[in-house]
Structure formats: structure tokens, C-alpha cells
Amino acid sequence: MNSLSKEQKNYLTGLLADYLNDELSIEIGEFDAEFFCDFIVEKLGPHFYNQGLADAQAVLMKQMDNITYAIDEVILPTEFD
Structure with a gap:
């Protein structure tokens, strides 16, 4: 995990103090x-x-399902299927 920049830390520190x-x-x-x-x-x-990360993975998996479905829709039949 990346650390916060000085600007981010200053901003968040101010938010915490204000809260x-x-x-x-x-x-x-x-x-x-x-x-x-x-x-x-x-x-x-x-x-x-x-x-x-879990949220991003869920979005990616849904998109992969959509891609898989789209590919299945354009597969041409052959005598080997």
C-alpha cells in the first residue's frame, strides 16, 4: 500500500483535528x-x-463475464463442436 503524500497527510490531519x-x-x-x-x-x-481491491476485483469479474458472453455469441459453429 502506498503511503500518503505530505499534502494528503496534512489535509487528513486537519480533518481529524476539526472532527x-x-x-x-x-x-x-x-x-x-x-x-x-x-x-x-x-x-x-x-x-x-x-x-x-475486492470491489475492483468484483467489477473486473463482471466485465470478464460480459466479455465471455460476447465471445460466445460470435463463435461460429464448426464440424468439431
Whole structure:
């Protein structure tokens, strides 16, 4: 799994800090927000990543089924079938 860019991490850290402040009335400093972001990326990220791969695989399998069906539709009969 790729790591976040500095811009992405800064953005997500800000979102986390804002959420904690707005929804839970918890003020968290930038340093602690970065650690919290790192924790989420490390512990939760793989679950979201794997689900994304599973979703992509399901789409690909459906498309492969469509391609297989389309090929079956244009197969010409021969004396060997």
C-alpha cells in the first residue's frame, strides 16, 4: 500500500483535528493529530485498501463475464463442436 503524500497527510490531519473538535469537543494539537492520522492509516488503512481491491476485483469479474458472453455469441459453429 502506498503511503500518503505530505499534502494528503496534512489535509487528513486537519480533518481529524476539526472532527474531534467539532463533534467531540476534543482539542488536539497538530503533533497529536499526525500521530492519530498515522494510527488510522496503519491500522484501518489496510482494511479499506483490501475492500477497495475486492470491489475492483468484483467489477473486473463482471466485465470478464460480459466479455465471455460476447465471445460466445460470435463463435461460429464448426464440424468439431
